[in-house]
Amino acid sequence: MEDIKLVRIKKVSKDNIDRFMIKVANKISDDALYRFLIDEESTWKTIKEFDEENWVELSSNKYENSDIVVQYKHKDSDKIFEISSMYHINDIPFEDNIEIQSQYSEVNFKIIIDRKVYNIGEKVFVKMITSEENLMYRYWIKNDENWILLKDYSLEDAITFTATSEKMNKIRVEAKRIDSICEFEYEDETEFEVKEVKTLKILDIKTVSSELLVDEEIAFQVDAEYENNRLILYKFIKIDSNGNNECIQDFSTKKLVTYKEQFPGEYRLLCIAKDLYSVNEFDDRAILKYSVKAYRAIEIHSFTTDVCSPQPNGAEILLKAFVTGGKNLLYRYIIKGNISEDSGFISDNTYLWKAKETGKYLIELRVKDAISNKNYDANSYLDFVIDETKVETLKIDNVIFNKNDNILINEKVSVEVVVSGGFEPLYSFMLYKDGKHIEKINYGINNWVTFVPSEKGKYALEIKVRDRYSNREYDSHSIRYFTVNDYVPAKIEYILTSQNENYVVGDKISMEIISEGTKKTLVKYKLYINGHFVEESSYSFNKKFCFDAICSGKYYFEFHAKNIDSSKEYDSKCSLDLKVEEATPVTNATIMCNQKTFKTGIPITINADCEGGKRVIYEFYLMENGEWRLVQKYSSKSYYTFVPFSVQKYKILVLCKSMHSKKAYEDFCEFEFVTEKGLEVN
Template sequence: MNEIILKFSKESPQVKDTPIEISVIDVQPDYLYKFNAGIDGIWTTIQDFSEENFCIWKPKIDGKYTLMIQGKKKDGKKSFDAAAKADYIIGAVEEDIIQSVNIDRRELLQGEKLSVMVETTVKPVMYKYWISGKDGWELIRDYNSENEFLFTANEPGKHEILVECKTIESKNNFDDFRTISFIVSEIEKVQITDFKCLSTELLTDKELIFQVDARHEDSRMVLYKFVKIDNKGKALCIQDYSSKRMISFTEREPGSYKLLCMAKDMYSTEDFDDRAIIVYDIKPYKPIVIKSFTTDFTSPQTTGTKILLKAMVEGGRNLLYRYMIEGKHGEDSGFIRNNSFLWETKYPGEYKLSLYVKDESYSGDYEECTSLEYLVEEKLFKPVKIRDVALSKDKNYVKNKPINITVSADGGNELRYSFIVYKDKEEVEKINFGIANWVNFTPEQSGEYELEIRVRDKYSHKDYDSHTFIFFNVRDYIPGIIDYILIPSKEYYMVEDDIEIEVITQNAKETLLKYCISINGHPVESTEYSKVKKFKFTPKVSGKYNLEIYSKNIQCKEGYDEKKETKIYIHEALPVTNTKIKSSLVKAKRNEEVTFVVNSEGGKDVCYEFYLMEEENWKLVQRYSKKNYYTFIPFISGTYRLLALSRSFYKKVSYEDYDIFKLEVN
């Protein structure tokens, strides 16, 4: 839209009834001009559309005017094609009442507060405040006795504060006025620089952690909002605008999801300054991987031998196993839950042993499979079989700490034992066949190890007659694991109660603990990691307290080994109970005053509400208040019932307790 340049014959301010010429400087050919004046939201036409590019304006009322000139082409179809606005103040000042107008700063950022203070030469005085903006003068506080106020600057640009003053007895619109200008700078827009998922496993019912990073001015507070969108397009807000830039939750159903993050400056007037979206796929379980499929007796074996097929599988949630034996005398176990299957060799021949694995929820035939060849011969002697493997410890394997392994086997004539250690599928150590059925294994590095135990008869020509595998997950240290969180056996906790929590951990001497408390989702206290296993706190306010306990070994350099949490509900006071109504009269007569008094136990700042049943109709007679009595005069004979509801003042419930009193009126 084109702009119009205005000119006034007299500068603002002027007194009323003064003739003021308003003219358009840059007159456009074939244009018509209309002159309007607005005050307090009411517009008046000074001169309607005409070829005249000037008019004479004689204002009759003191005040702040907005002059608007509209121009349109003679043959144009629009209401107007060009426009201009200007502010003009009309009012005569008889004496200087305002001594000075002070503001705490001339330049500020969008969203910051501006403090204005007015000093006058006389008192008492009434004050009125205006601000100039893109739409002209806007009233921000009408006349009152306050000589100072705080104003939030939301609109960037150059502005003026106009202060009008008048004495209490004055009948003028104002007796004096003063303006002061300031500049509001636009804040740097918040920009999301990174949005990522910190969880390594995206599985159902597993905690998912997302974190967003944003670029912004250090002095500004940035708020984040997270909205989750499922594969059906349904959106759910899981965190409204908050300063928390990390969020965690779980998904119950597998599928593809989207997480939308919106970020904005706390004082921004926009719905959001920047947004980002991340797409993540939730799997129902870890991928199924067959780690090993072995037999307790190596091939070949003789007929009549009972061979145990053993499967070691990772992943899945509820695994199903199918063992299929193909050969002269085939067998099929169908899908079962056991990770082992006992096969008795009845006929000699070549066999193919196959393992099929899938999760219970999988609708296909199988997810993973493997097979091995096996030879069964006619029975000649008792086969060699590993009966048991005993370990000096069955968990928490740490590097440089020895593990004793002892093997129990039978069969054959004279048994020999061999031990082979693998790391990352590569052989790192081997003890050749000997008479010792035990070995001490000392891992020198952390990682996953496999120990293969081989047994054979002294006179056997095979590499081994029977073998098995043992797996070790060796760590640099024993992780700090929390076994139990012991909380005082108290059912009802209140403000100012001392609450002491004791944590039972494994390897307590080398385990550090950190305690974090949040109230109704807001973090309030956090300790540093220490060896303290008892934590005591005294709640000062009511609400849902969430205590998160992080544990780690003293050798843990980053993060933590385990996190557990417990929730404790803190109440302001005991619940209101034992509400009883007492009447000044047991039996009453018509037109006779009766007073009911209610008392309760427990609660805090207990208040009461009364309902009266008269002629089989209940009606509210006294709303909730701390007044614990009610007085009325029955005018009709019959049965009356008074219902008293009671609750603590701070409780957001209809009632906690009640009592009903029956009164006969003769």
């Protein structure tokens, strides 16, 4: 049999989309059937099944460089095909000077998209407008130079997809009637632009907490650069020195993450950031190394005595230490001289030394935290002399501030010094800010001083007192430390709770925060149930809170308070533990009976009742002939009926408990009665 010969015929349509017809040029028989297949991305695809029509219409720009196969067979043939011929479409000649109008060019068939320019991650909405009914649609997207099928033929005339690449530039929609055997009958294309958004870049990860300490809240904040109006997600992973990792925040828009560390050591915090609409696993990541300490660094600010050196033998000298840092400080006072003395580590920051021998003494202060394995974390020395000279001791008894702990900038502070002993005491004052000397008043008769701090910070006022006739630098000495703020730090005084001592599931737990300066105090809370974080509120002026006890267990409430002008995470915090039971305990179990006399052969019904509990269940025991036996296992049935058959003493024992309780019982009661001869029972 001869080969199948093909020709191309150019088709012209009013929508200016290039098409051509592939047509069988030679007539092989009168009852011929033809099938057309095309090579689409190395896969042979049937575009027209066996049919009497000897042509197929194709798109020029899509299939111009493809291969096509035409198969022939007789109408009544049982063979798969009888002749098969393959051509490269560009090698198929055009029929000379023939152009025909496409039969579908008059149909209104148009793609509508919601806009022409998109950012990566945005949705593209495609809608088809056509005057033809009952069409099936197929959607293509051009990504770079490749056409990708979005959705195969269906009756849906709209589609939505995400612009995931800036190389996406064209949409193509093909359509055909439901009963059509053609690859498509209508087509349209439209171009659009996808813009790449500004690259997300993590600029910095910084610690918000002033100190990173065990069992205290540690806060980190990430700063990133990205295009406006984009939603950025952050994930934080903590990695310890052994490489163990823990996710402390999964992808979220929260840029601030907080957690409590249980163990001191070296850690790394991995921050992973991605655009919400990004197709990448992540867009940027950064890592921060940090150390968590068991406690704050211990610093000795002063180590002094209440009286100056020298002192007579037998004098009592009070050693005073002012130390910051640590969690549970221990102090050790070592006195080296003619008679040495060692206090051992004690929790008191003062030590009374009674001199027992004259001479020169070196006194050492050692300070450490209770959990420290070191000999000490910090130490300091002072020299002291004990001699036979009797001196009139001049002592500072008290230092009185006109302000409480809340000292503000630009407010007048007055300090008065109260002393005892001596003849004519003279007073000297030195003021320090953040460890630097800023003001001094030389020795004079005034026992008071006033000053107005103009900046916030940590201040120290050093007070020296000496007698007019003393040749020492000072006879008594004291240092007072205080903090100056530009606002009054919020302080939680009390957490008032409802009068319930026992809470059960379903109860309302009411709390009220009592604090000074209520009008400028913001409060927020964190709630943990059975060790699991549940929720956290934002700062607000609300001081009253109400929580629903949703399940049994241990409820831990942590309240943070800060002044509205404060830049700190919080000024003070306070916590409260509550226990919520599944139900109140079962109490007051009682037994009631429906009769007063008990006779053999007559049924007796015992009813049990109790107070408290939740879904209470009951278990009944009967003593008969001096032996107990279980007659009704735990169930919600609160009564038991039986018939006594002999004259004797009976006992009923009822155990009751809440259904959820794992105890054998929560309460019980007994009922005793004696039967009389009644009905004869055979």
